[in-house]
Amino acid sequence: QPSYKMPSHQLLLQLMKRPSQLLQASRGLSAAAAGGTRTVTLIPGDGIGPEISNSVKKIFAAAKVPIAWDEVDVTPVKGPDGQFRIPQKAIDSVNKHGIGLKGPLATPVGKGHRSLNLALRKEFNLYANVRPCRSLEGYPTPYKNVDLVTIRENTEGEYSGIEHIIVDGVVQSIKLITETASRRVAKFAFEFALREGRRKVTAVHKANIMRLSDGLFLKCCREEAHKHPGVEFAEAYLDTVCLNMVQDPTQFDVLVMPNLYGDILSDLCAGLVGGLGVTPSGNIGESGAIFESVHGTAPDIAGKDLANPTALLLSGVMMLRHMQLGEFADRIEKACLDSIGDGRARTKDLGGGATCSQFTDTICSRVA
Amino acid sequence: RSATSVGAIRFACYQARSFCSGGGGLSAAAATATESAGSSGASLQHADQGVEAGGILNAAKYGGRHHVSLIPGDGIGPELMDSVKTIVNVAGSPIDFEEIPLSAERGTDEDMRRAILSIKRNGVGLKGNLETFEGMTSKNVQLRTKLDLFAYVQRCKSIEGVPSRYSDIDILVIRENTEGEYSQLEHFNVPGVVESFKIITEAKSRQIAKFAFDTAIKTRRHRVTAVHKANIMKLSDGLFLDVCRDVARDYPSIEFNDVIVDNCCMQLVARPQQFDIMVLPNLYGNIIGNIAAGLVGGPGVAAGMNIGRKYAVFEAGTRNSGRSIRGKNIANPSALLLTTADMLEYLGDAEDAKKLRNAVLTVLRSGIRTPDLGGSSNTKEVVDAVVQYLLQVRGH
Numbered sequence: 001q002p003s004y005k006m007p008s009h010q011l012l013l014q015l016m017k018r019p020s021q022l023l024q025a026s027r028g029l030s031a032a033a034a035g036g037t038r039t040v041t042l043i044p045g046d047g048i049g050p051e052i053s054n055s056v057k058k059i060f061a062a063a064k065v066p067i068a069w070d071e072v073d074v075t076p077v078k079g080p081d082g083q084f085r086i087p088q089k090a091i092d093s094v095n096k097h098g099i100g101l102k103g104p105l106a107t108p109v110g111k112g113h114r115s116l117n118l119a120l121r122k123e124f125n126l127y128a129n130v131r132p133c134r135s136l137e138g139y140p141t142p143y144k145n146v147d148l149v150t151i152r153e154n155t156e157g158e159y160s161g162i163e164h165i166i167v168d169g170v171v172q173s174i175k176l177i178t179e180t181a182s183r184r185v186a187k188f189a190f191e192f193a194l195r196e197g198r199r200k201v202t203a204v205h206k207a208n209i210m211r212l213s214d215g216l217f218l219k220c221c222r223e224e225a226h227k228h229p230g231v232e233f234a235e236a237y238l239d240t241v242c243l244n245m246v247q248d249p250t251q252f253d254v255l256v257m258p259n260l261y262g263d264i265l266s267d268l269c270a271g272l273v274g275g276l277g278v279t280p281s282g283n284i285g286e287s288g289a290i291f292e293s294v295h296g297t298a299p300d301i302a303g304k305d306l307a308n309p310t311a312l313l314l315s316g317v318m319m320l321r322h323m324q325l326g327e328f329a330d331r332i333e334k335a336c337l338d339s340i341g342d343g344r345a346r347t348k349d350l351g352g353g354a355t356c357s358q359f360t361d362t363i364c365s366r367v368a
Numbered sequence: 369r370s371a372t373s374v375g376a377i378r379f380a381c382y383q384a385r386s387f388c389s390g391g392g393g394l395s396a397a398a399a400t401a402t403e404s405a406g407s408s409g410a411s412l413q414h415a416d417q418g419v420e421a422g423g424i425l426n427a428a429k430y431g432g433r434h435h436v437s438l439i440p441g442d443g444i445g446p447e448l449m450d451s452v453k454t455i456v457n458v459a460g461s462p463i464d465f466e467e468i469p470l471s472a473e474r475g476t477d478e479d480m481r482r483a484i485l486s487i488k489r490n491g492v493g494l495k496g497n498l499e500t501f502e503g504m505t506s507k508n509v510q511l512r513t514k515l516d517l518f519a520y521v522q523r524c525k526s527i528e529g530v531p532s533r534y535s536d537i538d539i540l541v542i543r544e545n546t547e548g549e550y551s552q553l554e555h556f557n558v559p560g561v562v563e564s565f566k567i568i569t570e571a572k573s574r575q576i577a578k579f580a581f582d583t584a585i586k587t588r589r590h591r592v593t594a595v596h597k598a599n600i601m602k603l604s605d606g607l608f609l610d611v612c613r614d615v616a617r618d619y620p621s622i623e624f625n626d627v628i629v630d631n632c633c634m635q636l637v638a639r640p641q642q643f644d645i646m647v648l649p650n651l652y653g654n655i656i657g658n659i660a661a662g663l664v665g666g667p668g669v670a671a672g673m674n675i676g677r678k679y680a681v682f683e684a685g686t687r688n689s690g691r692s693i694r695g696k697n698i699a700n701p702s703a704l705l706l707t708t709a710d711m712l713e714y715l716g717d718a719e720d721a722k723k724l725r726n727a728v729l730t731v732l733r734s735g736i737r738t739p740d741l742g743g744s745s746n747t748k749e750v751v752d753a754v755v756q757y758l759l760q761v762r763g764h
Contacts, residue, residue, distance in 0.1 A: 142533040143637075158566070159600055161600075163601065163602065165603065169569055169570035171567070171568045172566070173567075173568070173601050173603065174563050175549075175565075176561065176562070177561075177564070178560055178562075179560035180560065208500035209500075209509065209549070210564050211554065212554040212555070212556065212564065213554055213562040213564040215502070238655065239655060239657075243658040243661060243667060244662070246662035246663055263630055264633055267630035267631070267633050268659070270634060271633060272637055275634060275638065
């Protein structure tokens, strides 16, 4: 039973700031709803990215989804000022269409240019990362009946990228928490909960240690809770949540938290239901939304037809629901989950023996 | 940036450097080994330090009896400490507790000063968790930083009889305990914008890394894994990782690898048996420590120890105050009892430690458990069972 319901027309319009986009969005929405084609930016990414993107395109075509793909490459190029930036073509594309689907991008560890993923988030002001984690029928893990959503503040916090060497051997890393960003993500969390019919939002924090920063975040959550009385609100320490999560994850519903905690907790939750290979993710912004698979580029299996497109496909399903194409979303999701449930059709990482193409074809035949 | 915060950083740096200039960090080991398994786990003895470093002379012993500072703390702390006192009595362990009145309600600077003085005098402490209300600075963090308890060690081992989704887990979590995100340096930049500083120093990173590798040698373990997020926090976690790698070079017999913290969480819930010793900065240690504790049975059976060069303070592993179950007689005393056993071992009473540990593990195995472990016994029943076992053993 899919837990993602359609966003209201008004809410979607509120998400887009610019007037031209408002027009575009309303046109796009009604076009899609009326059977016209909507264009979406597709960022295949690195490593296994291109092959899983092809799978998704193939499956969407088989399901006759009224979407056209505008494929772009986000590998940074050197600008006139010598700085590496995302190519303008990519930026223009996402700004124009407002919706994107993205495969995995590579990030160098320790040295090198700033994380591309971070750069995309900053560029499009994607402030909330939404990751539903649901136990997959047909792919059991030690954790049953998991059904939670992590909503993570996506633009500030510990990932502000502000670090200094104070003196030799002493490094300071700054965590930035602002009222604006905290309020924005808290508001989104409650509206999301109401829209999706979820019953409880828990703010995850460490305000006993980080009194001012997490304290501010908590204050914003409390205020938004007050404004949304239809949803239950709770607060919990990060370490207690982690402790309880691995013992009984069914006690959690929607979790909202600052950047770092969200990063760690969302990966922990993904691990409970089967890992990043099957986890969808959506990044909601003020001027658009990008849905992405969150696994790595898996360079060791790239090009060998071994990749599992489930994560990207389920992210595409999230995207369809966001675009009010719920019917297509349901059909594709069901085809995907049924194929995983069928032991023979699964890819290697899920314990099956099928190649990426075979798995894709199975889904296509189920969805047509 | 205010002058005081820079001053604080410089001071922390100076302190860390001076500690590191001495001979290698504390070599200590955690051991909550089950007797039946026969696993050794080298004993936790302060004496190894030798007299020059303050060694065993640092742990107060009057007339052959150890003097230990006791901070009951808040929540379920006081009631569980009563259980500890009862059992220590019955077991005949030579421990006298000096109780320190420090709690969330009663926590002036003077109270804190007295508590620290007491622990410095006795060398060893046993503490419950002190709650932190809004607007307060955490007293737990204050204690740890003022006593420079630089390492927090949690042994997370699967316990027979305790329900868990996994078996054969045996992870030693070694967490830097005094810097990182817990530096408590925050301010409002402008209204509505807060800056919080995470400080990583080379000195403290080296200290904790060396501690981890020395522990690996002492406990005859094989691998140390550093957990970090250096792909995003390139300077701070990058420094931590670089230092760990550097220290690893001095221990060629110990395997070293590193893992990014979010991937680590996923690995822990998929295949926790792959981890041996984990060394981490403060916050990640908090997270991973709690996850690992949850994997082997939860807060009711987790033991933890804060180790410094001169002092050690033992507490329940996941540091919960248990406010919601206070006074209901359902708190699990096992965690604190296992921690007390670790403390006995640290003080050099290996026999008593083994007896106490066996008592607790036997009771857990027998099915007498509190609700957090899926049982239906209350605190008193579990304590009585442990007492019974100890009396039986003593009778022989």
